[in-house]
Amino acid sequence: MSQGNRAPFVVAHRGASAALPEHTLAAYELALEEGADGVECDVRLTRDGHLVCVHDRTVDRTSSGTGLVSEMTLEELRALDFGGDGEPVPVLTLSELIELVLDWRSRPTKLFIETKHPVRYGGLVENKLLAELQRFGIATPASADHSRAVVMSFAALAVWRIRRAAPLLPTVLLGESSRYLGGGAATTVGATAVGPSVKTLRDHPDLVDKAAAAGRATYCWTVDDPADVALCSDLGVNWIATNHPGRTKAMLSS
């Protein structure tokens, strides 16, 4: 669905991650304070079955430790500092992030959750994610528009698993190939939206109208350059993921 004259909704990519360390509670709080309409996170499973918000396979880049997330327990992860400097900052679990989003005082915001693949636990990630969404009562929304959660993946199979198990949850098939996103893959897996990178969208702006013609929304990532924000707005992109939510909201409302 192209949104006509409506400005794109702004999704804070890994929180307000240009200003604060990614995937930390503080980065998400700042994003919400800055007016983000939604927040994005990546999730991975720990060895003992907890979903944590970490982008990479390892914790090396974003924490004081080293090693694979999938080989560490939550307790081991909690011993690491994800903040960089100052007071130690703990790893953020998905349940902590869901609580923040659902408790946010001023307005309803959406949580865009990306499952990473390939991973050693395969489809268990989606099973655990659905169980977590059910526990919070947000796995069966009245409609896609009213859903507080959106599940995304580059892996078509992951999107299909969600679609099959929770048909009312909106989903985004992420990708960098216009042929893939503009072709039949999104239809095959029942994705409610396609998620091109901003580079893909620059090269193939027709993707937005193609998606809309098929009844799908468009989610574009990662839109940090003001010229790209304007492009997405002109094209009628529904959601843009950015590391600068405050600046982007200001741009779109001016």
Ligand code: G3P
């Ligand atoms: O929002 C989608 C985008 O986050 C995908 O790329 O590598 O930042 O997870 P990545």
Ligand code: CA
């Ligand atoms: Ca992501």
